[in-house]
Structures are given as C-alpha cells and as structure tokens.
Amino acid sequence: MRAAALVVGVLAWACAVAQDYPVKPIRLIVGFPPGGNVDVVGRIVAQKMSEGLAQQLLPENRTGAGSIIANEFVAKSAPDGYTLLVVSGAFVTQAATMKKLPYESLSDFSFVSTIVTYPLVFSVRTDSRFRSLDEFIGFVKANPGKINYPSPGMGTLYHLAGQMFVSMAGIDMQHVPFRGGSEPLTEVLSGRMELLIDALTNSYPQIQAGKFRPLAVSSAARSPSLPGVPTVADSVPGYEASSFLGLAGPAGLPSAVVERLNREVRRVLALPDIGQRFAEWGGTPSASTPEEMQRHVSAEIEKWKKVVAARKLELQ
Numbered sequence: 560m561r562a563a564a565l566v567v568g569v570l571a572w573a574c575a576v577a578q579d580y581p582v583k584p585i586r587l588i589v590g591f592p593p594g595g596n597v598d599v600v601g602r603i604v605a606q607k608m609s610e611g612l613a614q615q616l617l618p619e620n621r622t623g624a625g626s627i628i629a630n631e632f633v634a635k636s637a638p639d640g641y642t643l644l645v646v647s648g649a650f651v652t653q654a655a656t657m658k659k660l661p662y663e664s665l666s667d668f669s670f671v672s673t674i675v676t677y678p679l680v681f682s683v684r685t686d687s688r689f690r691s692l693d694e695f696i697g698f699v700k701a702n703p704g705k706i707n708y709p710s711p712g713m714g715t716l717y718h719l720a721g722q723m724f725v726s727m728a729g730i731d732m733q734h735v736p737f738r739g740g741s742e743p744l745t746e747v748l749s750g751r752m753e754l755l756i757d758a759l760t761n762s763y764p765q766i767q768a769g770k771f772r773p774l775a776v777s778s779a780a781r782s783p784s785l786p787g788v789p790t791v792a793d794s795v796p797g798y799e800a801s802s803f804l805g806l807a808g809p810a811g812l813p814s815a816v817v818e819r820l821n822r823e824v825r826r827v828l829a830l831p832d833i834g835q836r837f838a839e840w841g842g843t844p845s846a847s848t849p850e851e852m853q854r855h856v857s858a859e860i861e862k863w864k865k866v867v868a869a870r871k872l873e874l875q
Contacts, residue, residue, distance in 0.1 A: 590626025638811035648802030655863035678778035759841030
C-alpha cells in the first residue's frame with residue numbers, strides 16, 4: 560500500500576509540475592566557452608524559446624573536460640525541467656571512446672529534440688595541389704604515411720571521422736592531435752598540413768573568404784550550404800559522418816514537460832529567420848521527437864564504438 564501511495568504521489572507531483580510549467584526561469588547549460596558554435600546556437604534558441612514559454616531560458620556556460628562537466632551537472636540535477644543541456648556531438652564520441660564517465664550517456668538523460676545538424680567538410684587551402692577528393696586519395700595511396708591530418712584531440716569527432724575515412728578509403732594517413740581550439744585550422748592555413756576535417760560550421764567562413772577549397776562534405780547528401788561540393792561517399796561509398804546539437808534534461812523529466820519543450824523547439828526551428836541564421840554557417844534546423852533523438856544518440860555511440868574497435872585506437 561505504501562509503495563502504491565508513493566507512486567500515486569509521484570505521478571500527482573509530475574502532473575502538477577507539467578500543468579504549470581514553466582513558472583520560473585530555466586537554466587540552459589552549455590559545456591563550451593562563449594562565442595563558439597554550441598554557445599551561439601544555444602543562445603539563439605534560448606532567446607526564441609523564452610518568447611514562447613513566457614519565461615527566460617538563461618544560457619549558462621559550464622566549461623571543462625570537453626563538456627563532460629556540464630553533462631554531469633545536468634544529469635545530477637532535479638528532473639523538474641528547470642535545468643536543461645545543449646547536447647553536442649562530443650556527447651556521443653565521449654561515450655564511444657571513454658571507459659568511464661560520471662554519468663550514463665543514455666539512461667541519465669531525458670532527450671527532448673535535436674536542434675541542428677551539420678556535416679563535416681574535408682578542405683584544403685585554396686592554393687593546394689588537390690582539386691578533388693579523388694586526387695587526394697590517389698596521392699595518399701601512392702605516398703603512404705606522408706600526409707598528416709590534424710584534429711582538436713584524441714577521441715574527438717574529427718579524429719574518429721578521419722580514422723573511418725582512412726579505413727574505408729584504404730589509405731595510410733597520420734593523425735596529429737592538438738589540445739582543442741583553432742590549432743587544426745591554423746595548421747592547414749599555414750601550409751604545415753594539407754587536409755582539414757572539420758565541422759562545416761567552423762570552416763564555412765574560411766571557405767566563403769576564399770581561404771579554403773572544400774573537397775567534399777561528409778553527410779549522406781550534399782549540403783544546402785555547399786550545393787556544388789560532392790560528398791565523401793561519392794569517392795568512398797558508404798561513408799557518412801555528421802554532427803548535431805540537441806536539447807536534453809536529466810532523466811525522469813515528466814512527459815508533459817518534455818512534450819512542452821519539444822513543441823517549443825519545433826516552433827522555433829520553423830521560424831524563417833532561424834533557418835537563415837543556421838544556413839549562414841552551414842547548419843540545418845533539424846527538429847525531432849524525443850524518441851528519435853534518443854535513437855540517434857544511441858546509434859551514433861555504437862557507430863563510433865565500432866570505429867574505435869576496428870582501428871584499435873588506444874583512448875581513455
């Protein structure tokens with residue numbers, strides 16, 4: 560009887576919370592510094608969602624450990640809908656590469672919706688000898704081990720995307736990790752390395768400025784932002800890699816709260832000005848159901864786990 564009463568009490572509390580939600584400002588935790596793509600998208604969406612929710616959605620940067628600190632903070636917060644997380648592509652690669660995290664990547668979160676998706680882009684300097692990805696692959700096959708590619712660190716999406724490319728293309732290309740930041744882009748701009756595998760959101764301004772020549776995008780289909788650029792899969796059949804941002808909260812969010820937030824995300828992403836702002840840096844608004852987002856996160860984790868195992872990568 561006591562257990563049944565407890566269940567009834569919890570359900571009554573959840574219904575009461577959801578019925579009035581939100582009644583106070585909501586914290587939106589961002590695991591990366593101000594000014595970066597994750598932060599910028601979070602602030603754009605937060606501003607628009609605040610208008611529809613009639614409560615402020617307040618971005619709060621909790622940086623460190625590649626967003627793990629922010630993820631843990633949200634995972635251990637009260638499941639009342641007043642602490643939310645901007646989920647990034649790092650969320651899935653960390654789950655795929657790290658033996659131990661201070662949270663369970665699937666069971667400790669309530670997923671609300673994806674927000675934006677964007678491909679990676681394989682780029683070279685505009686004055687590079689390579690004018691196509693096929694030319695690049697042909698050169699590396701003829702000169703194994705002589706081409707390096709940089710990334711912002713071991714186990715990052717860019718590292719793993721490069722390893723999957725090496726494996727599927729049947730080439731020998733060396734990975735050079737840096738400690739985050741803009742060093743990989745700087746290495747290629749300076750001419751010290753020839754190929755950059757980076758998020759289109761990061762490389763797009765350099766491409767528009769004429770400093771980079773995009774060889775291919777990593778998505779299954781061509782990017783609306785670079786319609787004339789082929790996909791990696793055109794040269795390496797079956798290749799696909801992309802990143803995303805999404806919205807989540809701690810596990811146990813009342814379903815009505817999740818549904819309310821999901822509706823608001825969908826409303827915001829349907830606004831023409833949001834689509835235009837995302838397109839300006841290579842992103843595509845990509846609302847989903849909570850279930851679709853959870854399936855996507857789970858599938859991405861498994862995908863990158865297979866790359867780690869196949870390449871016998873020694874990570875944390």
